[in-house]
Amino acid sequence: MxxxxxxxxxxxxxxxxxxxxxxxxxxxxxxxxxxxxxxxxETYHDIITRVCLLEGISKVEAVRRAINHYSDTFGDETLFPxxxxxxxxxxxxxxxxxxx
Numbered sequence: 001m002x003x004x005x006x007x008x009x010x011x012x013x014x015x016x017x018x019x020x021x022x023x024x025x026x027x028x029x030x031x032x033x034x035x036x037x038x039x040x041x042e043t044y045h046d047i048i049t050r051v052c053l054l055e056g057i058s059k060v061e062a063v064r065r066a067i068n069h070y071s072d073t074f075g076d077e078t079l080f081p082x083x084x085x086x087x088x089x090x091x092x093x094x095x096x097x098x099x100x
Contacts, residue, residue: 018081038063 002010040048052062071079 014079015081036063 048059048062051057052059055062057065
Protein backbone atom coordinates (compact mmCIF):
# COMPACT_ATOMS: atom_id res chain seq x y z
CA MET A 1 0.00 0.00 0.00
CA UNK A 2 1.25 3.49 -0.83
CA UNK A 3 1.56 5.97 2.04
CA UNK A 4 -0.41 9.25 2.12
CA UNK A 5 2.50 11.48 1.13
CA UNK A 6 3.28 9.36 -1.92
CA UNK A 7 -0.41 9.21 -2.84
CA UNK A 8 -0.71 13.00 -2.61
CA UNK A 9 2.42 13.51 -4.68
CA UNK A 10 1.28 11.04 -7.32
CA UNK A 11 -2.18 12.59 -7.49
CA UNK A 12 -0.69 16.09 -7.82
CA UNK A 13 1.34 14.81 -10.76
CA UNK A 14 -1.85 13.35 -12.26
CA UNK A 15 -3.59 16.73 -11.90
CA UNK A 16 -0.67 18.45 -13.65
CA UNK A 17 -0.79 15.90 -16.48
CA UNK A 18 -4.58 16.23 -16.76
CA UNK A 19 -4.37 20.02 -16.97
CA UNK A 20 -1.59 19.91 -19.60
CA UNK A 21 -3.43 17.24 -21.60
CA UNK A 22 -6.66 19.24 -21.62
CA UNK A 23 -4.82 22.41 -22.65
CA UNK A 24 -2.89 20.60 -25.39
CA UNK A 25 -6.03 18.91 -26.76
CA UNK A 26 -8.56 21.72 -26.20
CA UNK A 27 -9.12 22.41 -29.90
CA UNK A 28 -7.65 19.18 -31.20
CA UNK A 29 -10.26 16.70 -32.34
CA UNK A 30 -8.02 14.25 -34.23
CA UNK A 31 -7.09 11.41 -31.88
CA UNK A 32 -4.09 10.13 -33.80
CA UNK A 33 -2.18 7.07 -32.70
CA UNK A 34 0.83 7.39 -30.41
CA UNK A 35 3.74 4.98 -30.48
CA UNK A 36 4.71 3.05 -27.35
CA UNK A 37 7.83 0.91 -27.29
CA UNK A 38 8.05 -1.76 -24.59
CA UNK A 39 11.06 -3.70 -23.41
CA UNK A 40 9.75 -6.84 -21.75
CA UNK A 41 11.71 -9.74 -20.41
CA GLU A 42 11.30 -13.02 -22.23
CA THR A 43 8.65 -14.36 -19.83
CA TYR A 44 6.26 -11.46 -20.42
CA HIS A 45 6.90 -11.58 -24.15
CA ASP A 46 6.13 -15.31 -24.17
CA ILE A 47 2.91 -14.79 -22.19
CA ILE A 48 1.63 -12.02 -24.46
CA THR A 49 2.44 -14.16 -27.51
CA ARG A 50 0.54 -17.13 -26.07
CA VAL A 51 -2.47 -14.98 -25.11
CA CYS A 52 -2.55 -13.49 -28.61
CA LEU A 53 -2.42 -16.91 -30.23
CA LEU A 54 -5.26 -18.20 -28.04
CA GLU A 55 -7.42 -15.10 -28.58
CA GLY A 56 -6.52 -14.63 -32.23
CA ILE A 57 -5.59 -10.98 -31.60
CA SER A 58 -2.57 -8.75 -32.17
CA LYS A 59 -0.14 -7.77 -29.42
CA VAL A 60 -1.41 -4.19 -29.72
CA GLU A 61 -4.95 -5.39 -29.00
CA ALA A 62 -3.71 -7.46 -26.04
CA VAL A 63 -1.97 -4.40 -24.56
CA ARG A 64 -5.11 -2.29 -25.12
CA ARG A 65 -7.22 -4.88 -23.32
CA ALA A 66 -4.73 -5.09 -20.45
CA ILE A 67 -4.70 -1.29 -20.07
CA ASN A 68 -8.51 -1.18 -20.15
CA HIS A 69 -8.71 -3.89 -17.51
CA TYR A 70 -6.12 -2.19 -15.28
CA SER A 71 -7.68 1.26 -15.65
CA ASP A 72 -11.08 -0.13 -14.62
CA THR A 73 -9.64 -0.72 -11.15
CA PHE A 74 -9.22 3.05 -10.68
CA GLY A 75 -12.45 4.32 -12.24
CA ASP A 76 -12.96 7.32 -14.50
CA GLU A 77 -13.46 9.75 -11.61
CA THR A 78 -9.92 9.09 -10.43
CA LEU A 79 -8.17 8.79 -13.78
CA PHE A 80 -9.81 11.83 -15.37
CA PRO A 81 -10.12 14.48 -12.65
CA UNK A 82 -11.55 17.89 -13.32
CA UNK A 83 -9.14 20.74 -12.56
CA UNK A 84 -11.38 22.06 -9.77
CA UNK A 85 -12.24 18.67 -8.25
CA UNK A 86 -11.18 17.77 -4.73
CA UNK A 87 -8.97 14.74 -4.48
CA UNK A 88 -10.89 11.54 -5.10
CA UNK A 89 -8.08 9.19 -4.14
CA UNK A 90 -9.55 8.53 -0.71
CA UNK A 91 -10.18 9.92 2.71
CA UNK A 92 -8.50 9.73 6.06
CA UNK A 93 -10.13 8.61 9.30
CA UNK A 94 -11.92 11.95 9.84
CA UNK A 95 -13.45 11.85 6.37
CA UNK A 96 -11.24 14.63 4.99
CA UNK A 97 -9.95 14.33 1.44
CA UNK A 98 -6.24 13.59 1.17
CA UNK A 99 -5.56 16.91 -0.54
CA UNK A 100 -7.04 19.05 2.20
